[in-house]
Amino acid sequence: MPLPDDLAADQVRDRQDRAVAAARSAARELGLTVTEPRVLYDAFSVVVHLHPAPVVARVPTVLPRTVVADPAGQSAQQLRELDVTAWLAERGHPVVAPSPLVPRKPVRRDGFSMTFWQYVEQVPTEPSTGLDDPERIEGAAGLHAALRDYPGELRFLMPLDASIPDGLAQLEQRPDLLDTDGLRRARSEWALIEPLTSPEGFAARFPGLDVHPVHGDAPTYNVIVTPEGPLCSDFEHVMRGPVEWDLVSAGPAARATYDAAAARLGLRPLDERLLRVMEAARTLQLLACLPMAPQLPGLAGWLRPMVEQWQASPPLRTVVPESGD
Structure with missing residues (x-):
C-alpha cells in the first residue's frame, strides 16, 4: 500500500492541538490544575508543560505502525520507563523523574498514550x-x-x-x-x-x-x-x-x-x-x-x-x- 502524502503544516498543528487537548483533559481528570498548557517540544512526541502544574506530559504522536497496532505493548513499555526512572530517582541518580502528583502509569486518552513527568527548569x-x-x-x-x-x-x-x-x-x-x-x-x-x-x-x-x-x-x-x-x-x-x-x-x-x-x-x-x-x-x-x-x-x-x-x-x-x- 502506498505511503500517504506528507502532512501539511495545518495538519501537523491540528495533531499537536489534539495531543495537548488530550493531555490537558487527562491531567484535569487526575486532579491537576491546567490553565495554560505550553508546548515545549514537538517531533515524534508532543511534550507539553501543563502549566501551572509542575508536570510535563509526553504524548507520542508519530509511531511505527507496529506500535500503533499494539497499544497494550506500547503502554507496557511506557510503564517500564516510569518504573526505571522512578527507581533511579529514588536512589539519587540525576534523572527526570515521573511526577509524584499523579499515579505512576501511562494514561490513554483520545487515541494517545501519555506519561507524566516532573517539570524542571x-x-x-x-x-x-x-x-x-x-x-x-x-x-x-x-x-x-x-x-x-x-x-x-x-x-x-x-x-x-x-x-x-x-x-x-x-x-x-x-x-x-x-x-x-x-x-x-x-x-x-x-x-x-x-x-x-x-x-x-x-x-x-x-x-x-x-x-x-x-x-x-x-x-x-x-x-x-x-x-x-x-x-x-x-x-x-x-x-x-x-x-x-x-x-x-x-x-x-x-x-x-x-x-x-x-x-x-x-x-x-x-x-x-x-x-x-x-x-x-x-x-x-x-x-x-x-x-x-x-x-x-x-x-x-x-x-x-x-x-x-x-x-x-x-x-x-x-x-x-x-x-x-
Missing part, C-alpha cells in the same frame, strides 16, 4: 550528541553502573523488533527515501542482526560480553541541563542489552573516556566489534523510521546524511559474516 544549551563532552560520557558510564542493579524485567534489545522489517517493507513504495540498492543492503544486514535480538542468539555470537539494563537510546544526548545540573531523560527505549548500544557513533576519544570511567566503576570496556554491529543495528532502526517521514516533515532531510554515510560505509558482513562462513 531548563538552561538553554546548543544541541549536541554529547559524544564530545567528557562529562556526559562519564555520566553514561555512571548510568550504566547504576542500572546494573535494577531488579525489574526489561525487553532485550527492545527497538530491534517487528518495526524493522515492517518499515523496510514499506520502503518498497518509496525509492525516493531509500533506493533499491539501499533497501537490498538493509534487508541483508537485518538478516545478520535479527538472530542477535534474542539473549541466546546474542550470547552465541558474542560470548563473554555481558548485558544489563541500558538507556536504550543515547544517554549522552538525552540530557536536560538545569540550574542544579544535568539530568538524563527520555528512557522510552529502556531495555536489556550491551552498553555499546548507548554509545554508537562514539569516536576514539569518546571511547577512551568511557573505558576509563567504566574501569573505575567496575564495568567492562567497550568492544570495538560489537560497537560496529550496534551502529549498524541503530542505522536500521533509523532507516525503518523513514516511512514515517510523511507524518513528520523534515525527517527525511534530517536522516539523509546518515543514509548517505551508511551507503558509503563497508557492509556489515565484513564484521558479522553469514552463518557458516
Whole structure:
C-alpha cells in the first residue's frame, strides 16, 4: 500500500492541538490544575508543560505502525520507563523523574498514550550528541553502573523488533527515501542482526560480553541541563542489552573516556566489534523510521546524511559474516 502524502503544516498543528487537548483533559481528570498548557517540544512526541502544574506530559504522536497496532505493548513499555526512572530517582541518580502528583502509569486518552513527568527548569544549551563532552560520557558510564542493579524485567534489545522489517517493507513504495540498492543492503544486514535480538542468539555470537539494563537510546544526548545540573531523560527505549548500544557513533576519544570511567566503576570496556554491529543495528532502526517521514516533515532531510554515510560505509558482513562462513 502506498505511503500517504506528507502532512501539511495545518495538519501537523491540528495533531499537536489534539495531543495537548488530550493531555490537558487527562491531567484535569487526575486532579491537576491546567490553565495554560505550553508546548515545549514537538517531533515524534508532543511534550507539553501543563502549566501551572509542575508536570510535563509526553504524548507520542508519530509511531511505527507496529506500535500503533499494539497499544497494550506500547503502554507496557511506557510503564517500564516510569518504573526505571522512578527507581533511579529514588536512589539519587540525576534523572527526570515521573511526577509524584499523579499515579505512576501511562494514561490513554483520545487515541494517545501519555506519561507524566516532573517539570524542571531548563538552561538553554546548543544541541549536541554529547559524544564530545567528557562529562556526559562519564555520566553514561555512571548510568550504566547504576542500572546494573535494577531488579525489574526489561525487553532485550527492545527497538530491534517487528518495526524493522515492517518499515523496510514499506520502503518498497518509496525509492525516493531509500533506493533499491539501499533497501537490498538493509534487508541483508537485518538478516545478520535479527538472530542477535534474542539473549541466546546474542550470547552465541558474542560470548563473554555481558548485558544489563541500558538507556536504550543515547544517554549522552538525552540530557536536560538545569540550574542544579544535568539530568538524563527520555528512557522510552529502556531495555536489556550491551552498553555499546548507548554509545554508537562514539569516536576514539569518546571511547577512551568511557573505558576509563567504566574501569573505575567496575564495568567492562567497550568492544570495538560489537560497537560496529550496534551502529549498524541503530542505522536500521533509523532507516525503518523513514516511512514515517510523511507524518513528520523534515525527517527525511534530517536522516539523509546518515543514509548517505551508511551507503558509503563497508557492509556489515565484513564484521558479522553469514552463518557458516
